[in-house]
Amino acid sequence: xxxxxxxxxxxxxxxxxxxxxxxxxxxxxxxxxxxxxxxxxxxxxxxxxxxxxxxxxxxxxxxxxxxxxxxxxxxxxxxxxxxxxxxxxxxxxxxxxxxxxxxxxxxxxxxxxxxxxxxxxxxxxxxxxxxxxxxxxxxxxxxxxxxxxxxxxxxxxxxxxxxxxxxxxxxx
Numbered sequence: 001x002x003x004x005x006x007x008x009x010x011x012x013x014x015x016x017x018x019x020x021x022x023x024x025x026x027x028x029x030x031x032x033x034x035x036x037x038x039x040x041x042x043x044x045x046x047x048x049x050x051x052x053x054x055x056x057x058x059x060x061x062x063x064x065x066x067x068x069x070x071x072x073x074x075x076x077x078x079x080x081x082x083x084x085x086x087x088x089x090x091x092x093x094x095x096x097x098x099x100x101x102x103x104x105x106x107x108x109x110x111x112x113x114x115x116x117x118x119x120x121x122x123x124x125x126x127x128x129x130x131x132x133x134x135x136x137x138x139x140x141x142x143x144x145x146x147x148x149x150x151x152x153x154x155x156x157x158x159x160x161x162x163x164x165x166x167x168x169x170x171x172x
Contacts (some may be wrong), residue, residue: 003112005147013107018097022064025081041052047111054092059092059099059100059119059126059127060099060100060114061097061099061100061121062098062100062114063098063100063110065115065120066114067114068112068113068114069101069113069114069115069116070111070112070113070115071109071110071111071112071113072110072111072115072158072159073108073109073110073111073158073159074108074109074111074122074156074157074158074159074160074162075107075108075109075160075161076107076108076109076163077107077161077162077163077164078163078164078165078166079164079165079166080134080137080166081137081166081167081168084166086106086107087103087106087107087108087109088103088105088106089104089105089106090103090104091103091127091128092127092128095106098112098115100112100114100117100119101119101123101124101127101128101156102127109124109156111156111158112162113146118155118156119156120152120153120154120155120156121151121152121153121156122151122152123153123160125152125167130131132151132152133170134166136168136169136170137166137167137168137169138166138167138169139151139164139165139166139167140152140165140167140170141162141163141164142161142162142163142167143160143161143162144160144161145161
């Protein structure tokens with residue numbers, strides 16, 4: 001019986017070591033993802049802080065142990081002056097907070113809300129710390145291939161493909 005008990009304890013210790021190792025690996029991965037994101041130059045976009053307020057209301061951090069009521073993705077692409085601009089991974093994700101609006105993959109907005117609130121494109125830009133409008137540029141937006149005038153008021157919905165095209169407002 002003693003051998004069986006020792007073997008069971010060894011299996012528990014091994015399982016805990018594997019889980020602990022995975023947690024460390026995940027944490028280090030996020031550090032490297034965030035570092036890589038910060039190193040990418042954004043010629044038209046400032047590198048403002050993430051995760052503040054949107055339209056006067058805060059986009060909350062996910063609370064541990066609370067089930068998600070919404071969990072979907074929205075694809076987003078943008079170009080400024082004919083140059084593609086990447087929407088980086090790591091927006092809305094820090095060591096202390098994962099916002100209900102975040103990006104874990106380049107060009108994909110995750111909506112992971114613990115309530116039924118409808119989030120807008122302006123909410124995402126606020127979490128990103130960017131202005132939706134760029135001075136000196138006109139903007140055209142398509143949603144799943146169709147022109148849209150909703151701009152920042154666009155309510156984010158599962159499976160949308162948003163394309164933002166910023167063109168110079170000056171005639172050359």
